[in-house]
Amino acid sequence: ASESKPQHNISRVGNLMRFFARFFPTSTMMIGFVASLSSSRPLFSRTLPSALSSAAAGRDRCTSSFTSSSPSSSQYKRKTVTLQQGWFSTGTTAEDEKQLLLDPKAPLRPMLAENCHENHLSQYTLPPTQIGADDYRPDLPKGQRIVAFGDVHGDITALRAFLVTAGILDPESSIEEPVWCGGTTICVQTGDVLDRGDDELACFRLLATLARQAHDTGGQLLLLYGNHESLNAAGLFQYANPGGNVEFERTIGARIDYNYGSNRWRLQFAGNQPSRWASFEPGGLLSENMLGNMLVTCVVGRTVFVHAGLMASHLSPGNSINEGQKMYGGVTRLNQQARDWIVTAHHGENNNWGEYNTVEEVISAAQNRAKVASKTMPDCLGGGIGASSPVWMRDYSKPNDAEPSEPLAKQKIRAALAEAGSDVQRMVMGHTPQYKINSALDSMAWRIDVGASQGVMGGTPEVLEIIHMGGDNDEDIVSVLTVDGKRVDGSDRAVFDSSIMF
Numbered sequence: 001a002s003e004s005k006p007q008h009n010i011s012r013v014g015n016l017m018r019f020f021a022r023f024f025p026t027s028t029m030m031i032g033f034v035a036s037l038s039s040s041r042p043l044f045s046r047t048l049p050s051a052l053s054s055a056a057a058g059r060d061r062c063t064s065s066f067t068s069s070s071p072s073s074s075q076y077k078r079k080t081v082t083l084q085q086g087w088f089s090t091g092t093t094a095e096d097e098k099q100l101l102l103d104p105k106a107p108l109r110p111m112l113a114e115n116c117h118e119n120h121l122s123q124y125t126l127p128p129t130q131i132g133a134d135d136y137r138p139d140l141p142k143g144q145r146i147v148a149f150g151d152v153h154g155d156i157t158a159l160r161a162f163l164v165t166a167g168i169l170d171p172e173s174s175i176e177e178p179v180w181c182g183g184t185t186i187c188v189q190t191g192d193v194l195d196r197g198d199d200e201l202a203c204f205r206l207l208a209t210l211a212r213q214a215h216d217t218g219g220q221l222l223l224l225y226g227n228h229e230s231l232n233a234a235g236l237f238q239y240a241n242p243g244g245n246v247e248f249e250r251t252i253g254a255r256i257d258y259n260y261g262s263n264r265w266r267l268q269f270a271g272n273q274p275s276r277w278a279s280f281e282p283g284g285l286l287s288e289n290m291l292g293n294m295l296v297t298c299v300v301g302r303t304v305f306v307h308a309g310l311m312a313s314h315l316s317p318g319n320s321i322n323e324g325q326k327m328y329g330g331v332t333r334l335n336q337q338a339r340d341w342i343v344t345a346h347h348g349e350n351n352n353w354g355e356y357n358t359v360e361e362v363i364s365a366a367q368n369r370a371k372v373a374s375k376t377m378p379d380c381l382g383g384g385i386g387a388s389s390p391v392w393m394r395d396y397s398k399p400n401d402a403e404p405s406e407p408l409a410k411q412k413i414r415a416a417l418a419e420a421g422s423d424v425q426r427m428v429m430g431h432t433p434q435y436k437i438n439s440a441l442d443s444m445a446w447r448i449d450v451g452a453s454q455g456v457m458g459g460t461p462e463v464l465e466i467i468h469m470g471g472d473n474d475e476d477i478v479s480v481l482t483v484d485g486k487r488v489d490g491s492d493r494a495v496f497d498s499s500i501m502f
Contacts, residue, residue, distance in 0.1 A: 105349035108256060108265065108278050108285060123205045124286055126223065126293035127215035131339065132332045134222070135298040137186075138421050144468040146300055147481070148188040149461070150430030151226065153453035154197020154244050159206060161461040162452070165481050168221070169210065178206055180213035180221075186300055187214070190430040190448065191226025191307035191391065194280075196455030198243030201251050208290060223294045225338060226307040226430065227391040230381040232280040233291070233342060235370040237273050241455060248275040252285065260352070267354030270366030282373055283345025292343045296334040296380050296390055301468040302476055304331075304420040308431040309393040311412055314380070315419035331420070334390065337378035346372045396445040397432035403440050403497045413444045425476070428464060437462045437480045438493045446478075 129135065149162040156175060163169035168182030193203050211221040228239060237245075253275030257263040266274040279285045297306040297314075304310065315330055347369040356362045374382075383389030395406040396413055406412070417424045426444055433451030436459075440447065448464050451457035463481040470477040478490035 104351065104353045104355070106352070107283060107345060107350060108352065121285060121289055124201075124208050125289040126208050126211050129222070129293040129295060129335075131335045134220070135295050135335050136331050137298075137300050138302075138423065140301045140468045142469040142474070144301065145182075145185045146188070146303065146466040146468065147182075147185060148190060148305060148428050148448055148464045148466075150190050150449035151192035151433070151451070151453065151456070152189070152197075152203050153192055153195055153228070153455050154200040154203060154241065155453035155455065156197075156199035156202050156206070158452035158454070158461055159203050161483055162463060163206075163210065165461055165483050166463040166465075167481075168214070168219070175202065175206055178209050178213075180210045180217060180219065182214060182219050184218045185214075186219065187221045188298065188300065188305045188428070189221070189223050190305055190428065191224040192228045192430060192449075193223070193226070194232050195228040195237075195239040195244070196241060197453050198241055198247060200244050201247050204286075204290065222298055222300075222305075224298070224305060224307050225294055225296050225381060225391055227383070229280070229291070229294070230377070230391055232276065233282060233381070234373045234377060235272060235277050235281060235366075237276055240273065240276065245273055245276060248273065248279065252276075252279055262353075264354035265350075265352045267356065267362055268351045268365055268369070270363050272366060272370075281345075281347075281369070282342050282376070283347075287342050292339050294338075296338050297331055298335075299331055299421055299424060301466065302421075302423050302425045303428055303466060304417065304424050304426075305428045307391045307429065308389070309396050309413075309429050310390055310416045310420070310427060311388060311393075311395075312415035312419045314390055315416055334378075334380045338381055341376060341378050341381070346376045391431075394432050396427065396441060397429060397434075397447045397449075400432055400434045400447075401436070401438055402495055404445070410441050410444075413441050417444060426478075433457055433459065435459065436493065437464055438495050439490065440495050443478075443490070443494060 147166040147168065149166060152159045152162070160169065160175060163178075164171045166182070166185075166187060168180060168185055168187055170179035170181040173179035189207065193207070194200050197203075207221065207223060211223070214221045231237070231239065253263075253266070256265060256275075256278075265278075268274075269277050277284075280291065281287070297304060297310060299305075304315075314334065351365065354362075356365070380390050383392035385392065387393065388395070395409050396404050399405060403409075413427060417427060420427075426439075426446055428446045428448055430447075430449035432447060433449050433456055434447045436450060437446070437448050439445060446464060448462070450462050451459035452461045461483055465479045465481050465487070467477040467479075469475070480488040480490065480493055482488065
C-alpha cells in the first residue's frame with residue numbers, strides 16, 4: 001500500500017525513557033535518536049527511520065531485576081520455571097515434572113512453541129512449501145480454479161470478506177474456527193498482511209489455518225512476502241498501528257514474560273516493539289513455521305504472482321546474474337534466497353536475561369541486531385520507495401486505475417513474462433491501492449490491491465479468479481469476484497489508455 005505518513009513509533013522519546021527507567025532506575029537519561037544504522041549496502045534507498053543511537057547520560061550498573069533477578073551464566077542450568085496447567089497441555093502424565101530451561105543465549109522460540117494451549121506458534125504454521133514445485137506450477141489440469149487477493153494490512157474483517165468472496169471460507173464458520181470450502185482451489189495472497197491494522201496476528205492465524213486445511217483436501221493457499229513483511233523482519237515498525245502492537249504484546253510478549261518469570265528478555269530490543277521484533281526477525285519466533293514457507297513469487301498456470309512487480313532481470317533462469325549490485329535469479333532462486341535468510345538468526349546469540357552494564361550497551365546491541373538484518377537481507381526482499389525490487393517496484397501499477405506512467409512498462413513486463421515461462425501471459429500484483437481490480441498493459445498487468453484495510457482507504461474487497469484453460473479454445477477465463485456475488489468479465493476491467501487519441 002501507499003507509504004505515506006509513517007508512524008515513527010520508535011522515535012517516541014518519552015516512551016523509551018520510561019522503558020529504560022524500569023531497568024536502569026537510578027540513571028538520569030536523555031535518549032535521542034539519530035539516523036545511524038548505516039551500512040555498505042543499505043536496506044532502503046531513503047534514510048532509515050528512527051534508527052537506534054544513544055545520548056544516554058546514565059552509566060550505572062543495572063542492579064534492579066524488574067520482575068525477577070537475572071541469574072549468572074553459571075546458574076542457568078539450574079534455573080527452571082514450572083509450566084502451569086491451563087496454559088499448556090503437555091500430553092504427559094500429571095506426575096511428570098514439566099520444566100523449561102531458561103537458556104540466556106538461546107532463541108526465544110522454545111518459550112512458545114511446544115504444547116502451548118492458547119495462541120501458540122503452531123496456529124501460525126503453514127504447510128511446508130516445496131521450492132521448485134509449489135512455487136512453479138505451469139502445468140495444471142484443465143479447469144483448475146485459481147483465486148488471488150491483495151493487501152490485508154491487519155484488517156480481519158476485510159480478510160474475511162476476501163476469503164468468503166473467493167469461495168474458500170465457509171461463510172457459516174467463524175474467524176476463530178474457520179472452515180476451508182474451496183476444494184482443490186489454489187489461492188494466492190500477494191503479501192502485506194502486516195502493518196496499518198490492529199489484527200495482524202489474527203489475520204495470519206486465519207490464513208495459516210485455512211492453508212493447512214486446504215493442503216489436506218487437495219487445495220492450496222500460498223502467502224507471498226510484501227514490503228511490509230520485509231520491513232518488520234528488519235525491525236522497522238514505523239507503519240505499525242498502536243493497536244497492532246498491543247496485539248503482539250498480549251498474544252506473544254505476555255506469554256514469554258510468563259514462561260520466563262521475567263520480562264528482561266525485552267531489554268535486548270531496546271524498547272523497539274520487542275514482541276513484534278522477536279516474532280518477525282530472521283531466526284525469530286515465526287521464522288521457520290510461517291515466514292520460511294512464504295514466497296517472493298510463484299508461477300501458477302499461465303500467471304506469475306508477486307507483491308509489487310518483476311522484471312526480466314529478476315527472473316533470468318539458472319545461475320544468478322549481477323545487475324549492478326543486485327543479485328537475483330529465477331523464481332526458485334528468489335524464494336530460496338528469502339527462505340535461507342529468514343530462518344537464520346544473523347545477529348548471533350540472544351541476551352535473554354538482559355545482562356547489560358549501561359544503557360549504551362543496550363542500544364548498541366539492538367542497533368547491531370537491526371544492522372545485521374539489513375546488511376544480510378537478500379535483494380529480492382530489500383529496496384525502498386522507488387526501488388525496482390519485487391516487493392517495492394511500482395512500474396506496472398502507478399498511477400492507480402490507469403495505464404502506468406513508466407514509459408517502458410510494456411516492454412519491461414513483456415520481457416519479464418517471457419522469462420517467467422514460455423506460456424506465462426499475465427502478472428498479478430498488489431502493493432499499489434486501486435479503486436477496483438483492473439488490468440493494464442494489454443492485460444499483462446493485473447493490479448489487485450483494492451486498499452481494503454481501514455488503515456489504508458477502506459476499499460471494497462474484490463478477488464481475481466482465473467479458470468485455467470476454461471475457454472472454448474483453451475484460453476484462461478479471467479474474472480473479478482465482488483462481495484455482492486457478481487462475477488465481472490475480466491475484459492470489463494481493462495483500464496483506458498488516455499494517451500490514445502480517436
